[in-house]
Amino acid sequence: MRLGFLAFRNMVSKPLNLLLSLLLLVLSVFLVTFVLQLSKQLSGQLDKNIAPFDMVVGAKGSPLQLVLSSVLHIDVPTGNIKLEEAEFLTKNPMVELAIPVSYGDNYKGYRILGTTHEYLDKYEATLLEGELYSESFEVVVGSIIAQKLQLKVGDTFTSSHGLASIGVESHEDHPYVVKGLLKPTGTVVDRLLISNLESVWEAHEHGEEHGEEHEEEHEHDIEDEHDHEGDDDHDEAHDHNGHDDHDHEDEHAGEEHDHEDREVTSFLVKFKNPLAMVQLPRFINENTNMQAALPGFEVQRLLGLLGSGIKTINGIALAILLVSGLSIFISLLKTIRERRQELALLRIYGLGTAQLLWVVFLEGLLLTLSGFFLGWLLGRIGIWITSLVTEASYGYNLQMTGFDATEIAFLGVALLITLVATLLASISIFKLNISKTLSDA
Amino acid sequence: MIQTDALQFTYENGSEFSFPDVHLKSGEHLLILGPSGVGKTTLLHLLAGLLPVSSGTISVAGTDFQTLKRRDMDRFRGSHIGLIFQQYHFIRSLSVYQNLVLRQSFPKKALDKARIKELASRLGLSEVLHKKVTQLSQGQQQRLSIALGLIHKPDVVFADEPTSNLDDANCTTVIELLKEEAKICQSSLVIITHDHRVKSHFKNQLTL
Incomplete structure (x- = not known):
């Protein structure tokens, strides 16, 4: 039997403990990845949009x-x-x-x-097709609008x-003619006529x-x-x-x-x-x-304002991460106390102290990894939902991306906290007296 | 199979135990008798390598315990020694089958599903193999405990008061079962008990 399987069984055998530790971890990872992605993508999009002009x-x-x-x-x-x-x-x-x-x-x-x-x-x-405007009341259409409003070359519409x-008057006597459709640029042009x-x-x-x-x-x-x-x-x-x-x-x-x-x-x-x-x-x-x-200056100022908000949320997320580490520590400590006899039994079965540590560590690791991925997934779902909202009201859509370097670093921090929590919780394993533990029952 | 010489053990609280020398040949069984408090369990734990001796020597299956480091002792126990406890100890998060697999797995032994099924059927555990250990009846727990002591074909099986909770009929059944399984595995059986009902089943006896 693989020790990982044992660790997994041990983890799921206490569903309430598992739920608490997992929830804290998921919440913390969700907050960090969501806010990180949001600010990164927002500033990326802003930079791209202001880049052509000084x-x-x-x-x-x-x-x-x-x-x-x-x-x-x-x-x-x-x-x-x-x-x-x-x-x-x-x-x-x-x-x-x-x-x-x-x-x-x-x-x-x-x-x-x-x-x-x-x-x-x-x-x-x-x-993408058609031609550029040359006369008055001819327009080219950005890709998002063309897709949303199903506009084609030759269509006409009246503006409001x-x-x-x-609730606005429309200029019915001056209809616009769609002369061309633009390829997606990932900039403001996509949602302009x-x-x-x-x-x-x-x-x-x-x-x-x-x-x-x-x-x-x-x-x-x-x-x-x-x-x-x-x-x-x-x-x-x-x-x-x-x-x-x-x-x-x-x-x-x-x-x-x-x-x-x-x-x-x-x-x-x-x-x-x-x-x-x-x-x-x-x-x-x-x-x-x-x-x-100066767009560059103004956008930087705007992001500076957002930045303090982002820092606050990151601080909260880090606090939750620490609490989640504490929760994992307490949960493991409790587990080890409750399972002293099982751990002693494993020693009888031929497992050394290092392997017992490994079982406990694997349990913490499984918890951290599953919490991290769940939280990350939730963060991406959050980005997706936010994207729907921002696209509807501002025309900004956010990209779904894989792991980025900061998120990997965050995973590293979470794993480090787990490692420390496990080691601290496992000290008693080193001093396990199997004879006494098994006969005390 | 088992050879001890001038065995002594001192607990931290100062209580001292000296034990008579034990000589047991391969395949032979031994019944260790004595009233509570004379150190039966202590002797058993010394012989099984759960406690380090204070003085004297122990050799089991040709291995001198003094030469073994902590980690090697764990490995040696894993492959050469079977233990049946007075209180039943299982891994509660695993099923009956998984408990047996776990006992077979260390150190580095191939999974032998046929052996598990065979032993389970002989001990009447086939029906409950995939149940959680917490769902077993008292009798089933007793038999699983025996299965866990024997599944890895140890050289010596140590049993601590295996019959203390049983009525006369079951007492005989369990003793027969133990002897039978030990014979199949070619294991030596060392039983400690204060239960005089067991006496008649073993000719090789040591009274503390």
């Missing part, structure tokens, strides 16, 4: 909100900025690329983002005003021509900063436009009759030169009516 320029307000809305597409925008005012960015020698993005409408809760083709290039989004899908900027403007203009019902909606969602920009700092904006970008007006004047009124939600900027990181945001924040936010 700076975002938008209306004044909270920089975190600007990053969340314009780069991660999960919050409402801080407001709009004048296209004209921000276009100097595209001419700046330190800037590699500045892409305007504009929001206005949604389709069934998914945002329609007006931007240039360069936006897709930066996220390395390529077409604002960013939320509920992307059109050109003109689509957003034209849908807007149309909306503004309509009655008062719309007006309310506009003020709330898109143009809440309109007045502020237009009136308060108009002069300042013109000033800097004048000296920064001399040929700007010549180039664009007359291209569109109301160019000066064109607004975008923000500009996404990639720097050519790391020095720009220091100079440009400060310049924009001090000299213009707009604000510049």
